[in-house]
Amino acid sequence: MSIILSRIDSRLLHGIVATQWAPSVAPDRLMIIDDEFANDPVKKESMRLGKPAGMALSIISREKAYANFSSHKYDGQRVFLVVRDPQIILDLLHQGEKIPKLTIGCTLIPETEAVKVSRRAYVKKEEIEIYRSIAKTGTEITVQYVPADSEEPLSKYLE
Amino acid sequence: MRRFVIASHHEFALGLKKTLEFLTRTGHVYAISAYVDSKPLEKSIEEVFSQFARDDEVIILTDMLQGSVNQKFYPYMNDRVHLICGVNVPCAMALALYPEDEALTPERIRRVLEESRSQMIYVNEYKNQADEDDE
Numbered sequence: 001m002s003i004i005l006s007r008i009d010s011r012l013l014h015g016i017v018a019t020q021w022a023p024s025v026a027p028d029r030l031m032i033i034d035d036e037f038a039n040d041p042v043k044k045e046s047m048r049l050g051k052p053a054g055m056a057l058s059i060i061s062r063e064k065a066y067a068n069f070s071s072h073k074y075d076g077q078r079v080f081l082v083v084r085d086p087q088i089i090l091d092l093l094h095q096g097e098k099i100p101k102l103t104i105g106c107t108l109i110p111e112t113e114a115v116k117v118s119r120r121a122y123v124k125k126e127e128i129e130i131y132r133s134i135a136k137t138g139t140e141i142t143v144q145y146v147p148a149d150s151e152e153p154l155s156k157y158l159e
Numbered sequence: 160m161r162r163f164v165i166a167s168h169h170e171f172a173l174g175l176k177k178t179l180e181f182l183t184r185t186g187h188v189y190a191i192s193a194y195v196d197s198k199p200l201e202k203s204i205e206e207v208f209s210q211f212a213r214d215d216e217v218i219i220l221t222d223m224l225q226g227s228v229n230q231k232f233y234p235y236m237n238d239r240v241h242l243i244c245g246v247n248v249p250c251a252m253a254l255a256l257y258p259e260d261e262a263l264t265p266e267r268i269r270r271v272l273e274e275s276r277s278q279m280i281y282v283n284e285y286k287n288q289a290d291e292d293d294e
Contacts, residue, residue, distance in 0.1 A: 014227035015168060046233030050225040109197050 002074050003097060006081040006089055008121070009105040012037065013050040013059075016105075016146055017082060022052040024147050027080035029056040033065040033088050055080075062088060069097055086130045093137045101140045104154060117157045120145045128158055160215050161259050164207055165251070166191040166232065167222040175220070175251055182248075185255040193228045200231050208235065215239065216263060218254055220246035241268055250275030 005025050009017060012032050022030055030052065037043045038061040051057040056077075060068070068074065069092060081099075083089065089102055106120035114122040121143060123131060131154060135141055141154040163185065165172040169192055176190035189207045193200045211217060217240040221229040224244045236242050241263060243250070253271045257263060 011227045013225075014230070015223055015225055018225035019223075042234045046230040049230050049233060050227070052225070 002069070002077065002079055003081050003092070003099045004078045006083070006099050006102045007105050008084065008086060008089075008102065008107065009082050010084050010108045011106065012082055012084065013047050013057075015050075018050045018052045020147055021105075022055065022080065025080045026078075027055055028077040029058060029074065029079045031058040031060070031065070031079050031081045033060060033062055033081065033083050035061045038064070062091070066091065066095060070095060086127055086134065089139070090130050090134050093134065093139065099134075099137075099139050101142070102134060103151075104141065104143045105145050115157055117143045117154065118145060118149075118152070123154075123158065131158060160187065160212070161257075161263070162211055162215050162217045163188045163251075163255060164191065164217060164219045164232075165189070165221075165246070166193060166204075166219065166228050168193055168226060168228055169195055171222055175246070175248070178248060179251050179255055182252055183255045188255075191228075200228065204231055204235070217241070218263065219243065220251055220254075222246070241265075243268070243272065247275055247279060249278040 004027060007017070007021065011017075012034055013030070032047065037047055038059050044059050047059055048057065065088075086102075089099060093099055104117060104121045104123070107122050110122050110124045113125040115128070116122050131141060135155070142151045143154055143157070144151040163179075165175050165179075165188065167175070171192075172190040173192050176188045179185060179188055191200070191203050191207060193203070219232050219235070219240065219242045221232065221242070221244045223229060229242070229244045232242050250272065253275055254263070257267070257271070261267070
């Protein structure tokens, strides 16, 4: 077992993820894959303030994450993955990782053409194909900001 | 000059600023209510800090440790810029009423936090205990 849940969240590790999602998912490791935060020591250190109790926290670059998964570093751990870019999810699937589920939590309000999928989230036009490819692998994709929100399938919004 | 920056998810910051001004008549309180609109939080923080002088003493009060709001202030911390999270009214009041000619050293800030932490009480039980001593 490795990735048990993945999430799209423009704020990555923040209050809602740390205090609501992480305790309910209860992984062994919360993993943020993001080059901007992984490669900037101050940003990375600030984000570490959000570390929930009782689990390891990784804030790592794409390159490092892909290499670590390839070398089976997290086999035997239950990983909750949070990213901003769905391409990362697709890349991991392409290199053979199993990702049973992807939750779209929140995104920025795009300046380009996009589909609104909840009060908090949009799918940009150029991301639609990425989400379709993810869904084709069998990964369930839902939209849900906080655990108390009702969970909607993404397919409801993307036809 | 001593400045207070209160920042939170939504309007707790604005409310605490108003409460603080009502209780203490302190000036120089800046509220940042994050995520009420799509304005990036970094920009709101920059705008507030751009009004400050280099030797100003800045006390930042945020809602919670793990929140993104608190995280965004992390790069601003230094000897004169203090970041405190999980703020409550007793804490904000004690800091606002602290004599301005006494610098808020780490030791003094720690003491204020200990006292304000102790002001969070389950009053049902507190009252019962007080009753026993009463008569």
